[in-house]
Amino acid sequence: MSQPTTAITPTRAQDFPEWYQQVVRAADLAENSEVRGCMVIKPWGYGLWENIQRQLDAKFKATGHVNAYFPLLIPLSYLEKEAQHAEGFATECAVVTHHRLEARKQADGTTKMIPTGELAEPFVIRPTSETIIGAAFARWVESYRDLPLLINQWANVMRWEMRPRLFLRTAEFLWQEGHTAHETAEEAMEETRTMHRVYADFLRHHLAIPAIPGEKTERERFPGAVNTFTVEAMVQDRKAIQAGTSHFLGQNFAKASNIQFLGRDNQRQFAWTTSWGVSTRLIGTLIMAHGDDDGVIVPPRVAPHQIVILPVTPKPDTRQEVIDACEALAQTLRAQVFFGEPLRVHVDKRDLQGGAKNWEWIKKGVPLRVEMGPRDITSRSVAVSRRDLGPKAKEIMGKEEFIRNATDLLEDIQEKLLERATALRDEHTKRLDTLDEFKAFFGADDDEKGAPGGGFALMHWAGTSEDEEKLAKDFKTTIRCIPHGDEYAEEGACFLTGKASRRRVVFARSY
């Protein structure tokens, strides 16, 4: 039977959203569960998350944070403490109202479980933990000597989404949420910026995604925040995706939760707080940023297996010899260090057809595939395939040479992915000055690739939230961020209102 030329159908150009779903499935990353909006994260997907988690966690520790854990259930009354916050999350909260079940036999012999024991005060399954952590902070903070308080938690949260998509928007998702309290506004702002930098750095150097750091407009801010910093990435259908956020909360939550301390001046005052987070959405971002028509491409630094060794065993009598040689090679490689961690090498010994096995790892996006068979053992060579090149690309090299170059190869793949993603972003980022140009940029649906038109439009902006709302309605386009960086600072006139502007903002369609 003839195979399609690509492992994934449809291709990205044919139908990007469908391609995404097929990749998630083909790469065995996750699947939909029987509970609507909730996903089962399968080992390959969870392996990615574990690496993201471990590497980010190290960065959090390095910036002075410690981990803790707070309850899943939040008293309903807590959510009522901060008006904007409550309003922002009201429409997507799961509520726990009962604490027991009663088994009732039905006429047909089956048993139905009926919730009983109604709670006096219902609980909300955390959509985020500002309120309950705020309550803890209020107990823990008494003096300026207790500050700063730098806490992070790795947890699951639940937001009852109307239209779930694996990794990108699920009802339950995994994330980390940092929560900090500070003595002064300046310190809290510095913390917000620091974590913002940590995210941008992580995206760039670990996930090979060149995100644009910036601030959100009032309309796009976290409910209850004074300011929200974001890292906005472009994925291959040219849409923007918010990959991480860092919020300066001012004293809003401190006042709501009564986080007060006695200052150096012997005055009782409210603390300044921040919060910041990234979620399993990063995995969706990674898939859409780097994947190709043969599946996902995993950046080496976060790959669960960085190298997969495929024993080629054409004859049963040499099979064991080949497998032993592969294991030996794996051991040698595992002794090496790549970006501060031991190389993650897997030998796929399954008794499967060689081609099928190879394609499986292509779809999963393993950075390096190494084939070794009886002939290679004789000639002391291996056949190496890089995932960032085509599926047929294969280089025969000496085994010793490969061992020497393995980490360099991985590093090169990591770099190439970043280069490729940067080129995509730059190619579809345009400085535009008029409404007509703006319309043309986002109006050109269905170009030759079938992708929606547009990309990142850098526009001068001095409009109001209402103006923003209107553009969102008319063009499905929003201000993704007011980017930091000198290259965006220039004098000009708002493309909508004509008012003076000193900085360009990023407009895009988004996830």
Next chain:
RNA sequence: CGGGGCGUAGCUCAGCCUGGUAGAGCGCUUGCUUUGGGAGCAAGAAGUCGUGAGUUCGAAUCUCGCCGCCCCGACCA
């Protein structure tokens, strides 16, 4: 929650219009052959046709209710 579509084997779907004993491909199991590449042949396992009622001698097929899913809108990390 509005507008459209769909529920049949693990997956993708045909069969429904025109009612008459449940089908295909892929996947799975076993055997043989093959093996530097997503294999071939043969045999086999697997479905109370989403669910409840109605019409009928007879319902996957017709009618109504309910449930669920997908797509398009409103919401979002």
